[in-house]
Structure formats: structure tokens, C-alpha cells
Amino acid sequence: MLALWLVVAWLIDNPRTMPGPGAVAARLGHIAASGELWFHAGMTLFRVLASFGLAMTVGVALGLWMGRSRTADHWLNPGLVIALNIPALVVIVLAYIWIGLNEIAAIAAVALNKIPVVTVMLREGARALRPDLDDMATAFRMSRLDRLRHVVLPQLAPHVAAAARAGISLIWKIVLVVEFLGRSNGVGFKIHLLFSSFDVAGVLAWALSFVAVMLAIDLAVLRPWEARANRWRRDAD
Amino acid sequence: MRIDLRGKSLGGRAVLGTVALQVGRGQRVAVLGPSGIGKSTLLRIVAGLDPDFEGCLSGDDRLAVVFQEPTLLPWRTALENITIPTGCDVQTGRDLMARLGLDGQETRFPRQMSLGQQRRLALARAFAARPDILLMDEPFASLDPETATRMIGLTAELLDRSGAGLILVTHDEAEPDRLGARPLRLTGSPATLRAD
Numbered sequence: 001m002l003a004l005w006l007v008v009a010w011l012i013d014n015p016r017t018m019p020g021p022g023a024v025a026a027r028l029g030h031i032a033a034s035g036e037l038w039f040h041a042g043m044t045l046f047r048v049l050a051s052f053g054l055a056m057t058v059g060v061a062l063g064l065w066m067g068r069s070r071t072a073d074h075w076l077n078p079g080l081v082i083a084l085n086i087p088a089l090v091v092i093v094l095a096y097i098w099i100g101l102n103e104i105a106a107i108a109a110v111a112l113n114k115i116p117v118v119t120v121m122l123r124e125g126a127r128a129l130r131p132d133l134d135d136m137a138t139a140f141r142m143s144r145l146d147r148l149r150h151v152v153l154p155q156l157a158p159h160v161a162a163a164a165r166a167g168i169s170l171i172w173k174i175v176l177v178v179e180f181l182g183r184s185n186g187v188g189f190k191i192h193l194l195f196s197s198f199d200v201a202g203v204l205a206w207a208l209s210f211v212a213v214m215l216a217i218d219l220a221v222l223r224p225w226e227a228r229a230n231r232w233r234r235d236a237d
Numbered sequence: 238m239r240i241d242l243r244g245k246s247l248g249g250r251a252v253l254g255t256v257a258l259q260v261g262r263g264q265r266v267a268v269l270g271p272s273g274i275g276k277s278t279l280l281r282i283v284a285g286l287d288p289d290f291e292g293c294l295s296g297d298d299r300l301a302v303v304f305q306e307p308t309l310l311p312w313r314t315a316l317e318n319i320t321i322p323t324g325c326d327v328q329t330g331r332d333l334m335a336r337l338g339l340d341g342q343e344t345r346f347p348r349q350m351s352l353g354q355q356r357r358l359a360l361a362r363a364f365a366a367r368p369d370i371l372l373m374d375e376p377f378a379s380l381d382p383e384t385a386t387r388m389i390g391l392t393a394e395l396l397d398r399s400g401a402g403l404i405l406v407t408h409d410e411a412e413p414d415r416l417g418a419r420p421l422r423l424t425g426s427p428a429t430l431r432a433d
Contacts, residue, residue: 133308136304139284142322150313150321154310157312232311232347234346
């Protein structure tokens with residue numbers, strides 16, 4: 001990919017619209033050294049994690065409820081279909097208008113975009129819960145909390161993991177839009193500034209730096225967690 | 238434990254008719270009958286897993302169920318499969334596992350155990366709940382004769398030690414005798430219970 005980039009940059013031969021990897025790397029070094037990178041990437045990461053946590057909690061709860069109760073599914077499904085089809089931009093604009101240009105509106109807007117997707121994925125999982133284990137939990141009079149922890153959530157774990165994986169990447173993209181439109185810090189805000197001055201090297205430097213952060217999260221957090229959660233699937237060794 | 242069943246239908250078809258059964262601590266009863274007659278349905282009602290029936294279920298005895306399949310939590314270790322559902326302490330769980338020949342298997346996951354071991358684990362779990370009455374649904378089916386004989390021996394031994402009662406559902410005519418259980422037969426349509 002790096003070679004392709006080099007070739008394209010060399011062919012276009014216009015550092016303004018298509019800077020080479022060298023220029024972008026230099027820019028990255030510059031913003032890292034000035035400390036700007038850590039502050040803005042930190043703000044973006046905070047928004048990503050906050051809206052991710054909110055979206056996963058609400059989405060899992062709603063999905064579980066809709067998958068287990070026919071009545072809930074019947075009444076909430078039209079709302080879910082509508083929510084799935086509202087463009088992210090509309091939700092963001094409305095959240096800023098109704099809640100105000102603040103952090104709560106930003107995080108709520110991102111979470112609202114993600115919740116329906118998590119709900120749909122978890123509803124499928126909740127529909128496929130094993131009835132025999134339900135019977136076992138009832139027969140042994142397990143408490144509601146124990147049931148959730150030991151019987152229900154482990155069965156939903158693959159669905160939660162899939163939703164988390166798909167979710168974190170979608171969320172950071174939406175966070176950038178939210179920052180672009182109405183925040184005064186974060187990677188999206190920086191890209192907004194650089195966009196006004198057509199500074200492509202800057203845009204790429206910021207974008208790449210955050211892609212690296214997201215890759216690190218996937219490798220250091222999501223994958224090990226998935227591997228741990230799947231230990232029991234191994235056969236006798 | 239006492240059940241006075243007036244009737245039970247599944248999908249519009251009357252499966253069970255009048256069934257009256259009373260079992261206390263130390264009493265052992267076996268319900269015999271061909272498959273599909275409604276034995277498991279009766280056991281599910283007694284276990285409180287199916288509240289949709291006509292009649293009345295009474296008594297405050299502690300019940301524990303050994304299902305047809307081991308029905309273990311695959312994502313929890315063998316020992317946790319005993320302690321989590323029953324709430325018993327770790328030492329009780331270990332002792333029961335040892336008595337059923339499962340010592341050294343505590344940290345294994347169910348998938349890493351043989352079917353015979355999984356069934357013994359399910360039996361250990363049931364006894365860990367300190368039941369007054371043990372409910373068993375074809376627990377020895379699909380085991381090879383040798384393993385089945387061993388399981389029956391272990392069940393009888395644990396029943397003797399704990400003094401628990403037993404309701405065993407089976408299609409195997411020899412099992413009631415081997416467990417010292419009074420045989421009852423489920424016959425007819427809708428099925429009713431009569432002494433053998």
C-alpha cells in the first residue's frame with residue numbers, strides 16, 4: 001500500500017492535492033512533537049469510548065428485551081426500522097439543535113446512530129438462546145443476576161463481540177463528523193480547519209494517526225478479549 | 238411433594254389425564270411408559286418448568302433435576318457448573334466430584350469431558366442442591382451398559398447417603414428395580430398413572 005501511495009503521488013506530482021508518505025510522516029512528527037496530536041486524539045478517543053459504552057449498554061439491553069419478549073419486539077420494531085434508516089447526519093444535526101452544541105449532544109448523537117445496529121445484532125442472538133439452559137436455570141432457582149452473568153451473556157458473547165468490532169469502527173467515523181460539525185477540539189475539528197485551507201498532508205496525518213489508535217485498540221483489547229471468551233470452545237487437548 | 242393433575246394438553250391434544258402422585262423424602266418412584274406418552278411432560282410439570290396445566294402442585298420440598306441431556310454451562314468449568322447453579326461452596330462441589338470419580342477434572346470445560354463424565358457432573362450438580370426429592374428424566378439413556386450400570390450404582394449410593402426421594406422417568410423396565418423404586422406405569426390417551 002505504501003508503494004502504491006508512492007507511485008500515485010509521483011504520477012500526480014502535486015504535493016498540494018496528493019502529498020507523498022514522506023510529507024505526511026513529517027507532518028505527523030510535527031503535530032506529535034508539538035503535543036497537539038495527544039490532546040486532540042485524546043478528546044476524540046474519549047468521545048469514541050463514551051459513545052461506544054453508551055451504545056453497547058443500551059443496544060444490548062434493548063436487543064435482549066426484544067429478542068426475549070414478543071410484545072416488546074412487536075411494539076419497538078417499527079421504531080427500530082425507522083432508527084436504522086435515519087441518516088447519521090440528520091441525527092447529528094437534530095441532536096445539536098435540540099440538545100445544544102455541547103459534549104452531551106455529541107456523544108448522544110453518535111450513540112443514537114449505533115444503538116439500532118447493536119440492537120438488531122443482539123436481538124438475533126437473544127432469539128437463539130438455548131431453552132434447555134433456561135430450564136436448568138429455572139429448575140435450580142438461579143437468581144436473575146446469576147442467570148444474566150452465567151447463562152445469558154456467555155451465549156450472547158459472540159454477538160456482543162461482533163457488534164463491538166463493527167461498532168467501534170463505525171463510531172469513530174461518526175465521531176469525526178460530529179467534531180467536524182460542532183466541536184472545538186478533536187481530530188474531526190482539526191480536519192475541519194485543514195479542509196478550509198486545503199491542507200491534504202495535514203488531513204492525512206490526522207486521519208492516519210487515529211487509524212493507528214483504532215488498530216491498537218483492536219489488537220490490544222478486542223482480540224485478546226475475544227480469545228479469552230472463547231476458551232471453552234476448545235475440545236479436549 | 239404432591240401433584241393432583243386434572244389434565245394437560247400440548248398444542249390442543251390432551252396428553253395427560255388425571256394423575257395423582259405424592260412423594261416425600263426417602264420414597265422412590267419410577268414412572269414407566271413408552272416414549273411419547275407424556276413422561277417428560279409430567280416431570281416438567283412436577284419440576285415447576287411448565288406452569289400451564291390443570292390441577293394443583295403443592296409442597297415445599299427442595300427439588301433438583303437431572304435432565305435427559307447433561308445441560309451444563311459449556312463456558313464454565315466443571316466445578317463452576319456445580320457451584321454456580323446450586324450456590325454450594327467450593328469444598329462441597331469438590332467432595333461431590335470426588336465421590337463421582339471426577340477428581341482432577343475441576344478446571345476442565347464440559348466440552349473437554351466425555352459424555353459419561355458430563356452426566357456424572359450433572360448428577361453431582363443435582364446433589365449439590367441438597368434436594369429433598371431428585372427428579373430424573375431418562376438420565377441413563379444413550380450411555381453404554383457399563384457406564385449406565387456405574388451411574389445407577391452411584392445414584393443409588395448418593396440417594397442412600399442423602400436420604401432424598403426420587404422420581405425417575407424411564408422406558409427401561411429394569412431401572413426401577415435397580416434403584417429400589419416403586420414402579421408406576423403411564424398408559425392410555427390421555428395418559429393416566431397406575432401401579433404396575
